[in-house]
Amino acid sequence: MAMATMASSPIFFSKSRSCSSTSYNKRVLPQRVAAVASIPFQQPINVDYLEQEFSGHGVIFKGIGDDCVAKMSLDNGSKAILMLQSGLIASYKASMWHGGTVELLQSSVSQEANAIQGGVSVALECLTLNLGEEQVSWSPSKWGLHNIIGNPQDSIQVELISTDSHDMVQVKYIVTLQDDALISQLMVSNNSDSSSLQLSGCILSHLTVSSPDATFAVGLERSDFFGRLPILTSSAIVPPEYGQKSESQFSQLWKQLAWGPRNGHQTETERQEEEEEEGEMEEGEEHDNYKNLREQMCRIYTSAPRDFTIIDRGRRNSVVIGRDGFEELYMFSPGSSHEYYGEYAYVCIGQSAVLNPIILGPKESWTGGQRLHNPNP
Template identity: 60%
Template sequence: MGLENGSTATVMLPSGLITSYKAPMWHGGSVELLHTSVSEGDEGEAVIQGGVSLALNCEDDDEVSWSPSNWTLRDISGNSKDSIKVELISTDTENMVETRHILTLQEDVLSSEIVVSNSKSSPLKWTGSIISHLTVSSPDATYALGLEGSNFLSIPPFLSDFGIVPPDFDQENGSYIGQLWNQMGLDRLFNGNAREEEMEGEEDDGYKQLDEQMSRIYTSAPRFFTVIDRGRRNSVHVGRDGFDELYMFSPGSKHEIYGEYSYICVGQSAMLKPIILGPGQVWRGSQHLHNPNL
């Protein structure tokens, strides 16, 4: 996907992973805003992680769960002058659940929208997140603006198939890392060594440096906040619609600058408070990555 002003985005099928979002900058060039990692799999295949991915799980009253993972191209619209929209779809006909992932590239915004439709005659519980890895020079040079006063819960990092977490992350505290962090992970967390009151807090810094290891869900964060990278001299405005929670993860600054773990992970989340869809209902939620650097 490419616009005349120089904004581009790259999407992989059938995984639906957004591997690149390059945005024009004030200095006349363009900068990659997403962080990806390429490694070799067990059978010699290329394994790509990072970028913008979906970690979704739908569950019905019978506790039958389904997670969309293979996406089919449904429609492309727009033009290179104004905006381009790409619609992907993943359908489970047996469980009568349809999920659409709508990507929109505008002059200074990349939006990811999720649309979940319940065609069943019974309610559906939906949990998950849009997880974005924003590339930075180093977490040491990166700051989050606008989260002061937001309540948060410290949690273990949760992974999709595309998540990146250092193998030694928080080893001293024995963090629990699951394939997809869900209610089982939450129960294990609360029933383990840490007590809930020790993990809760309120953000007291309006210009928060992200140099320390952290994994949190903010439960009362504003719909928009800003990530500033002083090393690369750029920033990203992150916004959400439909989601009540903000997930933020930092691998910390002990790693190599501009290396494999030079990123900040943000996620628009529905994990602590699942979305309940009644029969015939449709739910929408989206994330917006806005480039203010022109």
């Protein structure tokens, strides 16, 4: 499929008039609901207040400098750690058949940025489309705790709301911990009466493995794909060899590929460079239904199934990854040249809207999410 065809093809997205619960939930969440206490972005967060307001739901809070983490724990042993202000899920320990738990996410502390990288993160770009007016572009980056429901016997749901959203747009991020799954869900509502909204971005998950050499993606046979440079965000873990290009060059390329030209304007040089980069992109169809991820690779699959499996023979573990709302699957492997069980022993899976942004008309809503299912309890 040629790139020109891809760019002009219809944009696929799911719409709804209301922000309903994710279709991934296998059960109705318990009726015990905490009083909604929308906590605006503030430094530092009042941990004592959060403990008192949301006690009894299987969540404890711990302050880390000016930030705060929410530790979610179920009675079956499954646990998750959510950074409240950044929305990054730093840890997901899934309950296993042997009675213990296994960490499924790869995360690390960036000394330069003094922040957690890896885990599960959101990278979303919102662009208002006003005919005859200047376009406004912004990205949700700070989140406030809005609500918590559930209990440790069944499931726990933490709802965050963007605190830097424009008045005409509401962005919610919902993290649900179940006995055998971790669900990340974005819910975006365009409250404008006249303006459309364009959404681009992804939910990125760094899955820890023994080594990409022992890791396989199962179920992607006959899926079309485009080769890309790795998505570079503040939360992405990228091996040092990708630093041969400067961060500004990576960021510029990512914006061109993901968000498109800013405000619809490009210089002749920028347009020529983008055409050259697109001409060098790998394009093809996946022929292997049991694909080994030992080679360094970065792709966006445009026709992948809604569910597929990552198997790690070294850890004797597997994760079933499902998506909802997003039509694209992003996959990045740093390759197997790195140390086993080391910093770069991971594969990055993302549910994305990069090649085809999502368009929301006035008063329309969209829901998209990812489910990490643990089939090994």
